[in-house]
Amino acid sequence: MSESPDLQAQRAFQQQLTDAGLLVRSGVAGVYARNGVFESIVDGLTRMIGVEGAWQQAEVLRFPPVFARKHYERLDHLANFPNLLGSVHGFEGGDAQHRAMLDDMVAHGDWARHLSPSETMLAPAACYPLYPGAQGVLPEGGRTVDLESFVYRHEPSDDPARMQAFRMREFVRMGTAEQARQHRDDWIERIKGMLESLLLPVEAVVANDPFFGRGGKVMKASQREQDLKYELVVPICSEEHPTAVASCNCHLDHFGARFDIRTVHGDVAHTACVGFGLERITLALLRIHGLSPASWPLAVRKALRLD
Amino acid sequence: MSESPDLQAQRAFQQQLTDAGLLVRSGVAGVYARNGVFESIVDGLTRMIGVEGAWQQAEVLRFPPVFARKHYERLDHLANFPNLLGSVHGFEGGDAQHRAMLDDMVAHGDWARHLSPSETMLAPAACYPLYPGAQGVLPEGGRTVDLESFVYRHEPSDDPARMQAFRMREFVRMGTAEQARQHRDDWIERIKGMLESLLLPVEAVVANDPFFGRGGKVMKASQREQDLKYELVVPICSEEHPTAVASCNCHLDHFGARFDIRTVHGDVAHTACVGFGLERITLALLRIHGLSPASWPLAVRKALRLD
Numbered sequence: 010m011s012e013s014p015d016l017q018a019q020r021a022f023q024q025q026l027t028d029a030g031l032l033v034r035s036g037v038a039g040v041y042a043r044n045g046v047f048e049s050i051v052d053g054l055t056r057m058i059g060v061e062g063a064w065q066q067a068e069v070l071r072f073p074p075v076f077a078r079k080h081y082e083r084l085d086h087l088a089n090f091p092n093l094l095g096s097v098h099g100f101e102g103g104d105a106q107h108r109a110m111l112d113d114m115v116a117h118g119d120w121a122r123h124l125s126p127s128e129t130m131l132a133p134a135a136c137y138p139l140y141p142g143a144q145g146v147l148p149e150g151g152r153t154v155d156l157e158s159f160v161y162r163h164e165p166s167d168d169p170a171r172m173q174a175f176r177m178r179e180f181v182r183m184g185t186a187e188q189a190r191q192h193r194d195d196w197i198e199r200i201k202g203m204l205e206s207l208l209l210p211v212e213a214v215v216a217n218d219p220f221f222g223r224g225g226k227v228m229k230a231s232q233r234e235q236d237l238k239y240e241l242v243v244p245i246c247s248e249e250h251p252t253a254v255a256s257c258n259c260h261l262d263h264f265g266a267r268f269d270i271r272t273v274h275g276d277v278a279h280t281a282c283v284g285f286g287l288e289r290i291t292l293a294l295l296r297i298h299g300l301s302p303a304s305w306p307l308a309v310r311k312a313l314r315l316d
Numbered sequence: 317m318s319e320s321p322d323l324q325a326q327r328a329f330q331q332q333l334t335d336a337g338l339l340v341r342s343g344v345a346g347v348y349a350r351n352g353v354f355e356s357i358v359d360g361l362t363r364m365i366g367v368e369g370a371w372q373q374a375e376v377l378r379f380p381p382v383f384a385r386k387h388y389e390r391l392d393h394l395a396n397f398p399n400l401l402g403s404v405h406g407f408e409g410g411d412a413q414h415r416a417m418l419d420d421m422v423a424h425g426d427w428a429r430h431l432s433p434s435e436t437m438l439a440p441a442a443c444y445p446l447y448p449g450a451q452g453v454l455p456e457g458g459r460t461v462d463l464e465s466f467v468y469r470h471e472p473s474d475d476p477a478r479m480q481a482f483r484m485r486e487f488v489r490m491g492t493a494e495q496a497r498q499h500r501d502d503w504i505e506r507i508k509g510m511l512e513s514l515l516l517p518v519e520a521v522v523a524n525d526p527f528f529g530r531g532g533k534v535m536k537a538s539q540r541e542q543d544l545k546y547e548l549v550v551p552i553c554s555e556e557h558p559t560a561v562a563s564c565n566c567h568l569d570h571f572g573a574r575f576d577i578r579t580v581h582g583d584v585a586h587t588a589c590v591g592f593g594l595e596r597i598t599l600a601l602l603r604i605h606g607l608s609p610a611s612w613p614l615a616v617r618k619a620l621r622l623d
Contacts, residue, residue, distance in 0.1 A: 033377065035445060036384040037435045042445070045376030045462075069352030070340065073481030074381040074466050075402075075438075077343040087421060091407040091414055095382075096431050097438065098405050099470040100398040104529045107398055114394060121433040124403050127470055128344045129480070131382075131404065138342060138349070155352075159381050159466060163406040163434055173436070174380035222411045 018246040019168040022296065026169055029300045038165035039173040043288075050291045050302060051176065053313025055157065058178050058285055061203055067155035067180060074159040074174075075129035076138035083141065083267060086133055089220050089228065095131030095161040098124040131161035135177040136282045140264040143183060146271050147278055151184020153192070157287075169292055170245050170252045176287040181280065183265070185272055189279035193239075193257045196283040200241050200255045207309050209243050209254075209293055216240040216253065237261070243293040254289040258282050325553040326475040329603065333476055336607045345472035346480040350595075357598045357609060358483065360620025362464065365485050365592055368510055374462035374487060381466040381481075382436035383445035390448065390574060393440055396527050396535065402438030402468040405431040438468035442484040443589045447571040450490060453578050454585055458491020460499070464594075477552050477559045477599050485592040490572070492579055496586035497566055500546075503590040504564045507548050511561070514616050516550050516600055523547040523560065544568070550600040561596040565589050 026032045033042040043051070075097055081087070086094060098121070100110065106123055114120035132138055135156040143152070156179040164171060182192035197213050204211040216238045220228035232238055237260075240253035258281060264270065265278035272278050298305040302315050310316065333339045340349040350358070382404055388394070393401060405428070407417070413430055421427035439445055442463040450459070463486040471478060489499035504520050511518040523545045527535035539545055544566045549558035565588060571577065572585035579585050605612040609622050617623065 033449065035379070035449065036387060037382075040380060040382060040384070040436060042380075042449075043378045048376060048378050069355060071350045071355050072342070073347060073349075073479075075344075075347060075468065075481050077347070080343060082421065082425075087427065088418060091409075091417065094407060094431075095434065096405045096428055097468075097470075098403045098428075098431075098433075100401055102398075104531075107529055110398065111395060114389065118389075120394065121403055121405075124401075124405075126405075126428040127402065128472065129347060129402075142340065142342065142349075161382065161404075163404075165435065172380075174382050222414055224411075 015247045015250055016167070019166075019170075022246050022292075023167055023169045025300060026292075026295070031295065031300065032169060037173070038167060039171060041169075041172065046302060047291060049315060050294060050313060051287050053315055054285070054287055054290055055178060056314065057203065057312060059155075061199060062155065062180055065153045065155075065180065067153040069155045070139065072132060072135065072138040072156065072158045074131055074161065076132050077141070078126065078128055078130050080138065080141035081130040084137055085267075086137070089218070089225070090133065091221055093133060093162040093164060093219075095133075095163055097127045097129045097131065099127040100124055132158060133162060134160055134282075135179040135284065136181050139181060140268050140270070140280065143270050144268050146273060147183055149273050151182065151188050151272065151278070154181045154183075155179075156181060168246065170289050172288055175289070178285040178287060179282050181282045183270060183278050183280045185276070186261070186279040189281040190259055193259050193281040193283065197239050197241070197257045200257070200283065200285070204241060204243065204254070204290070206312055207290075207294060208306055209290075209297060211241050211243050211254075212251070213239050213241055216256065235261075243297070245289070245293050245296050252289060252293070253286070254293055255283065255285045258284075322554045322557055323474065326473075326477075329553050329599075330474055330476045332607060333599075333602070338602065338607065339476060344480070345474060346478060348476075348479065353609060354598060356622060357601060357620060358594050360622055361592070361594055361597055362485060363621065364510065364619060366462075368506060369462065369487055372460045372462075372487065374460040376462045377446065379439060379442070379445040379463065379465045381438055381468065383439050384448070385433065385435055385437050387445065387448035388437040391444055392574075393444070396525070396532070397440065399528055400440060400469040400471060400526075402440075402470055404434045404436045404438065406434040407431055439465060440469060441467055441589075442486040442591065443488050446488060447575050447577070447587070450577050451575050453580060454490055456580050458489065458495050458579065458585070461488045461490075462486075463488060475553065477596050479595055482596075483594040485594060486589050488587065488589045490577060490585050490587045492583070493568070493586040496588040500564045500566050500588040500590065504546050504548070507562045507564070507590065507592070511548060511550065511597070513619055514597075514601060515613055516561075516597075516604060518548050518550050518561075519558070520546050520548055523563065542568075550604070552596070552600050552603050559596060559600070560593070561600055562590065562592045565591075
């Protein structure tokens with residue numbers, strides 16, 4: 010297996026990042042604080058992406074990190090990616106149960122059995138909270154939405170590019186089949202150009218989502234056959250296994266049918282999303298141009314307004 | 317009870333905000349998407365707060381919305397505010413349990429019983445993830461830290477100023493008892509001045525945290541007697557019950573002792589935090605200056621660079 014040299018490289022990069030103070034460990038694998046330098050790069054990226062997408066005149070929507078459990082349950086995430094979910098549980102008891110919970114914490118640590126599922130889940134992608142609320146007839150010309158939020162994926166890892174909580178910027182298109190596919194295809198080239206202007210060695214490759222379990226194999230193959238998902242990949246800790254820093258996805262009429270989203274002509278809407286992993290692009294820049302943005306190439310500094 | 321007119325005013329304001337598209341309902345009370353206009357105000361505020369606090373030359377740290385469960389368990393939040401917590405649960409099973417979980421979802425909806433507590437909790441305040449990592453000896457002069465993150469409190473409400481997920485900016489001081497109290501006291505006046513420059517009718521009042529249950533009454537009284545917490549309040553939906561939009565808190569040596577944080581002289585460190593509720597200040601501005609920032613007083617627009 011080629012896992013081992015990759016893992017070594019990931020741990021070495023993680024150590025460099027924490028030594029430099031760019032990331033601060035939190036006691037949980039894949040959960041870090043970011044320092045001001047790291048954040049200035051993220052700020053530069055989000056500004057640059059906004060400029061790149063300005064021609065779309067997209068609706069800006071910012072969702073918090075949690076969204077409705079009842080919407081989650083209709084999104085197929087539980088079938089496809091159960092291992093990655095984050096379910097928010099809370100305490101609904103009174104004084105007596107509170108005392109019992111505190112006693113359990115002291116006695117054996119298993120206090121969480123007193124909790125029950127709340128009305129929310131952590132959002133696994135910036136666009137998941139959007140579709141359930143988009144039910145109904147789209148305006149003439151469809152909708153283009155600009156999203157950014159913290160998303161959660163339960164996959165503890167020492168790879169600094171595989172965080173449990175990270176920010177995802179997205180542009181979502183909802184409209185006809187042609188509008189959706191056009192959006193996806195256009196953005197593959199735009200993102201490639203954008204990342205090349207940051208002097209990153211980027212490639213666009215056909216990809217699949219990490220569908221769960223034995224049944225997942227069929228889903229992966231089908232997604233690839235249908236040419237639905239492209240990833241923009243950059244080598245961060247491995248030349249052989251470059252990291253996806255952005256992805257461009259056609260959902261066909263999956264969300265349209267599920268949430269009854271329709272075009273003005275009455276057809277089931279198609280949707281597509283393009284997503285930027287803000288931490289991953291930042292890590293790619295730090296890996297390739299060095300840990301000190303002050304000494305990055307001038308073109309990169311200018312593009313990100315790092316001054 | 318005076319609850320009823322307040323609740324009416326809160327629901328009316330909520331309706332105005334959603335009609336104007338500033339907030340978008342999500343199917344869960346207290347969870348909203350924000351639109352671009354709302355976000356431009358938040359951006360203006362966070363820039364303004366950064367300028368106001370620049371003299372401190374604070375370390376910038378940005379934590380994600382989740383933090384270590386093992387740290388949460390040492391923070392007394394479970395004793396004091398169990399009703400507000402958010403515990404992140406995940407799925408650790410294989411194919412067979414996955415099928416059972418999906419069957420349960422279809423049959424009766426109770427699929428979450430297949431989940432177990434993960435390594436993380438949702439952060440209830442921006443500064444909670446900081447203290448556990450601050451263990452050890454502080455530098456000469458102590459530390460001042462600039463934080464901002466999404467925080468979570470499980471209190472579903474129709475009051476738009478009582479969200480379940482919202483952003484909190486904080487400046488935390490760790491050092492001697494005098495340094496901590498000075499930080500807290502200075503910021504009461506600074507925040508008052510800042511909010512007055514935004515033409516908000518603000519008052520500083522002694523306050524207490526919403527400690528849980530019967531035992532909580534004693535805690536509330538003790539916190540007030542010791543003069544530990546001040547809130548900056550602005551009337552949003554009620555003149556009689558104004559809303560806290562910022563708070564300034566002395567923790568004495570609570571976190572210092574709990575997490576073994578020490579001054580260079582070997583004393584247990586004292587800590588203090590000042591926090592800005594970014595959504596609440598935004599809502600106060602929208603309530604008092606109107607729902608259209610384009611027609612706000614020029615001084616306010618300039619201070620927030622809304623142009």
